[in-house]
Amino acid sequence: MKKMLVLPGILLVLAVILAACGGKAAISDAPKVAAATAAPTSIPAVTGDPLRGAKLYDIWFEELVVDPPKEVNPLWADNAKAGDTAPEDSYRCAVCHGFDYKGDLGFPGISADAGKDPNTILAILKGSTNPKHDFSSLLDDQALSDLALFISKEQIDVTSIVGADGKPVNGNPIAGKTLFETNCIKCHGRDGLVINFNTDADPEYVGTIASDGTVEFLTKLRFGQPGIVKMPANVDNNWTNQQYADAIAYIQTLPQASPVTEGGRIYENWIDALGATAPTEDQPLWKTQTNNTSLSGGDTWLCSNCHGFDYKGADGVNSKGTDGFTGFPGILNARRMSTTDLTGWLDGTKNPNHDFKAYFNADEMARMVAFMQEGIIDRSAYVDANGKATGDPVHGKVLFTAICKICHGDDGKTINFAAADGGYEYVGTIATNEPFGLMHKATNGLAGTPMVAGTNLGWYPQDVADVLAWAQTLPTK
Numbered sequence: 001m002k003k004m005l006v007l008p009g010i011l012l013v014l015a016v017i018l019a020a021c022g023g024k025a026a027i028s029d030a031p032k033v034a035a036a037t038a039a040p041t042s043i044p045a046v047t048g049d050p051l052r053g054a055k056l057y058d059i060w061f062e063e064l065v066v067d068p069p070k071e072v073n074p075l076w077a078d079n080a081k082a083g084d085t086a087p088e089d090s091y092r093c094a095v096c097h098g099f100d101y102k103g104d105l106g107f108p109g110i111s112a113d114a115g116k117d118p119n120t121i122l123a124i125l126k127g128s129t130n131p132k133h134d135f136s137s138l139l140d141d142q143a144l145s146d147l148a149l150f151i152s153k154e155q156i157d158v159t160s161i162v163g164a165d166g167k168p169v170n171g172n173p174i175a176g177k178t179l180f181e182t183n184c185i186k187c188h189g190r191d192g193l194v195i196n197f198n199t200d201a202d203p204e205y206v207g208t209i210a211s212d213g214t215v216e217f218l219t220k221l222r223f224g225q226p227g228i229v230k231m232p233a234n235v236d237n238n239w240t241n242q243q244y245a246d247a248i249a250y251i252q253t254l255p256q257a258s259p260v261t262e263g264g265r266i267y268e269n270w271i272d273a274l275g276a277t278a279p280t281e282d283q284p285l286w287k288t289q290t291n292n293t294s295l296s297g298g299d300t301w302l303c304s305n306c307h308g309f310d311y312k313g314a315d316g317v318n319s320k321g322t323d324g325f326t327g328f329p330g331i332l333n334a335r336r337m338s339t340t341d342l343t344g345w346l347d348g349t350k351n352p353n354h355d356f357k358a359y360f361n362a363d364e365m366a367r368m369v370a371f372m373q374e375g376i377i378d379r380s381a382y383v384d385a386n387g388k389a390t391g392d393p394v395h396g397k398v399l400f401t402a403i404c405k406i407c408h409g410d411d412g413k414t415i416n417f418a419a420a421d422g423g424y425e426y427v428g429t430i431a432t433n434e435p436f437g438l439m440h441k442a443t444n445g446l447a448g449t450p451m452v453a454g455t456n457l458g459w460y461p462q463d464v465a466d467v468l469a470w471a472q473t474l475p476t477k
């Protein structure tokens with residue numbers, strides 16, 4: 001429920017995606033028309049946007065795009081039941097008062113404040129009942145007013161939609177499928193696997209949140225995601241309780257993991273994908289050859305550096321690598337190997353020098369195996385002997401423009417991958433120099449980044465080959 005927040009940088013890139021996703025009628029940035037309430041004659045009525053207040057209640061610092069406080073909230077220390085927390089979570093209204101508004105972790109609920117004069121609630125947010133509950137140095141007056149209006153006007157009894165067992169009340173997944181297709185798949189994909197909300201080490205998708213944090217999920221369905229302007233708020237679409245229950249019933253059936261593409265990113269670079277500490281020693285098998293001295297330390301432990309992005313090892317592009325021939329075999333046969341045999345290759349059973357068990361847990365090994373069994377294909381036909389793509393650049397341009405352009409720009413030059421080394425390397429550069437690397441990454445996403453996996457968009461290998469053909473027409477410098 002209380003997940004760690006992802007890097008703000010990732011959110012920004014995703015916000016860019018969304019900007020291009022063309023979502024319909026998002027919440028307007030401008031506050032809604034003032035909601036006049038029956039306030040005492042001498043005090044002006046609180047005016048603002050209760051729906052913006054709902055997103056502030058969820059994660060105000062994402063919605064306001066400000067840094068969260070770095071120290072744990074003093075209110076937290078006063079509550080022995082609260083346990084450990086990340087500082088930013090200790091400042092989220094929803095973490096203390098609950099997505100069901102009934103209070104969580106020993107903190108009080110706010111249900112009793114529904115229908116109250118927003119001025120009274122505003123005063124509580126400025127510390128009237130407890131000076132430690134004064135948020136006025138963190139949130140501006142309009143934000144506090146929006147919060148007060150939300151608490152007064154938009155709370156519902158969530159048990160009419162989500163039962164105590166976390167299942168929707170009388171939800172109909174067939175009706176829910178239509179709601180999901182109409183409102184969500186353009187950004188989250190048909191299986192809900194396009195956006196991973198968490199790290200590669202511990203992925204979370206729409207299906208995960210719908211099942212593991214159903215009441216929190218209901219909040220996102222009603223009001224959208226803080227800071228993501230284009231994600232729809234279905235209160236704006238006038239969804240009924242039945243529609244919320246239907247959508248939840250369907251989304252709970254969606255996969256909660258994408259083992260093949262997650263494994264593909266581990267194959268590419270497990271140190272980045274899992275946020276692991278790179279080994280300092282060279283991999284023992286790397287030391288068995290002396291020809292290639294271009295790599296050392298962590299780089300010698302990456303599957304892709306020994307077996308290649310064409311999965312052919314010394315029989316493929318690595319055979320004419322300028323950096324020296326390693327002689328390491330390919331793993332195209334892995335598709336036909338059993339789970340036991342493949343796991344044996346990862347945990348040192350097959351060869352004690354080919355042992356990754358100090359670095360991968362059982363779940364990560366399973367994802368690696370899933371990739372080898374289902375994600376490895378022979379892409380030789382998509383590149384000719386001169387390294388030129390054989391796909392259809394016209395179709396590739398359509399796909400590139402729909403997806404890749406969002407982050408890389410029309411010419412593939414928005415991000416310079418070699419900026420840190422003072423050089424330049426763009427999509428066009430990689431397409432020309434490492435065509436198989438580009439296809440692997442466009443298919444599986446890029447370890448440790450929000451780059452989208454073509455597979456999760458429903459792309460076939462030919463689609464990726466077409467994107468490569470277009471990318472090879474882009475500038476290389």
Ligand code: HEC
Nearest residue numbers: 073075076090091092093096107110113124129130135147
């Ligand atoms: C660290 C936990 C924590 C956070 C974060 C927090 N509160 Fe509270 N809240 C409390 C506690 C404790 C009280 C009781 C305060 C008192 O002593 O009077 C309270 C009281 C309230 C009340 C009055 C409840 C009643 O008794 O009727 C409202 C309304 C409220 N908070 C809203 C908010 C809003 C909105 C936010 C986000 C800006 C927020 N709170 C953030 C802990 C928290």
Ligand code: HEC
Nearest residue numbers: 014018021023183184187197206209220225228230231232
């Ligand atoms: C315009 C694009 C867009 C549409 C349409 C959209 N979303 Fe999202 N959604 C996003 C983005 C971007 C995020 C933020 C990802 C992050 O926080 O890493 C997000 C976040 C979420 C989260 C929150 C995950 C968390 O961090 O807790 C849920 C749940 C979710 N969306 C469900 C849905 C559902 C259900 C629909 C359809 C009713 C939908 N979204 C429609 C773009 C969209």
Ligand code: HEC
Nearest residue numbers: 283285286300301302303306328329331333334345351356
């Ligand atoms: C330092 C280079 C190196 C690295 C890094 C490496 N391998 Fe290997 N791999 C080899 C060599 C050499 C063999 C053959 C060993 C033998 O025959 O005992 C091999 C064999 C295999 C095999 C068996 C192939 C077959 O057809 O029998 C699989 C599967 C495999 N590796 C997968 C992986 C995966 C997945 C990773 C990353 C987690 C990885 N390897 C990392 C060098 C490496």
Ligand code: HEC
Nearest residue numbers: 013403404406407415416417427430438442449450451452
């Ligand atoms: C959500 C944003 C996003 C989208 C969409 C996206 N990428 Fe990327 N891409 C990135 C990021 C971030 C990086 C890493 C940049 C860096 O290393 O500085 C990257 C890196 C790359 C790289 C370099 C990888 C390497 O070797 O280090 C290639 C090639 C690439 N992208 C191709 C594509 C293609 C082709 C598409 C469309 C299928 C695509 N990207 C879609 C964000 C995106």
